[in-house]
Amino acid sequence: RDIRSFSAVVSQNCAVAMAPRRIQSAVRKAASAPEEDDRSCNLMIFGLPEESGKATVEDSVRGVLDALNEKPALPKFSRVGAPSDGKVRPVLVTLSSREALLSLLRKARELKSSAKYSRVFLEPDRTPEQRAERKRTLKVLAELRRTRPDERFVIKRGVIECL
Numbered sequence: 001r002d003i004r005s006f007s008a009v010v011s012q013n014c015a016v017a018m019a020p021r022r023i024q025s026a027v028r029k030a031a032s033a034p035e036e037d038d039r040s041c042n043l044m045i046f047g048l049p050e051e052s053g054k055a056t057v058e059d060s061v062r063g064v065l066d067a068l069n070e071k072p073a074l075p076k077f078s079r080v081g082a083p084s085d086g087k088v089r090p091v092l093v094t095l096s097s098r099e100a101l102l103s104l105l106r107k108a109r110e111l112k113s114s115a116k117y118s119r120v121f122l123e124p125d126r127t128p129e130q131r132a133e134r135k136r137t138l139k140v141l142a143e144l145r146r147t148r149p150d151e152r153f154v155i156k157r158g159v160i161e162c163l
Contacts, residue, residue, distance in 0.1 A: 040098050042125030043105075045091040048117075050083070061093055064122075067114045068107045072100035092125065133158070 048060050061077050076094040083089065095101050101124065108122035126134065141160055144153050152163040 039125040039127065041095045041101055043093040043095060043101055044080075044123045044125050045093060045120060046123065047088060047120045048091055050079075050088055057091060061091060064111070064117055064120055065104070067117050068104065068110055070100075070104055070107065072096065072104070 045061065045064060048064065051057060051060055057077055057079060058074070061074065065071060073096040074093060075096060078092055079089040080092050081089045095104075104122060105124065111117045111120050111122070114120075137155060137158060137160065141153055141155060144151075144160065153160055154163060155161075
């Protein structure tokens with residue numbers, strides 16, 4: 001019988017079992033997992049006017065949440081990006097739980113009927129790859145709505161559906 005070292009057997013079997021693509025995919029997935037966990041309780045608020053005078057980001061965020069009749073704990077919130085004239089920076093809000101985030105996202109549509117916050121939008125925090133995919137999906141959705149105006153299309157879990 002042939003007696004080989006443990007490391008020789010493992011390296012030979014691992015090389016056969018895991019093709020380079022699978023290894024790269026596993027490494028990418030492991031590297032991105034903590035980032036997704038960090039984003040799981042994050043909320044992005046778009047269109048919220050910049051603060052002036054004594055008003056703070058917290059006051060603005062609390063105003064939006066009051067309009068939705070929600071009062072979750074807000075451990076952390078801040079504007080994202082450098083200030084520039086004529087541009088409104090989004091607000092990144094870290095909530096205490098995923099349930100609080102989902103509750104706010106369910107009620108986000110109610111902001112349309114608010115006089116003060118009708119141009120404010122709530123979305124989950126996404127990775128750059130997720131943002132690019134969402135942008136492509138919205139482009140396809142806009143094209144479908146333009147070419148087939150008699151039908152109603154929505155996005156559910158990243159997939160366009162016809163109702």
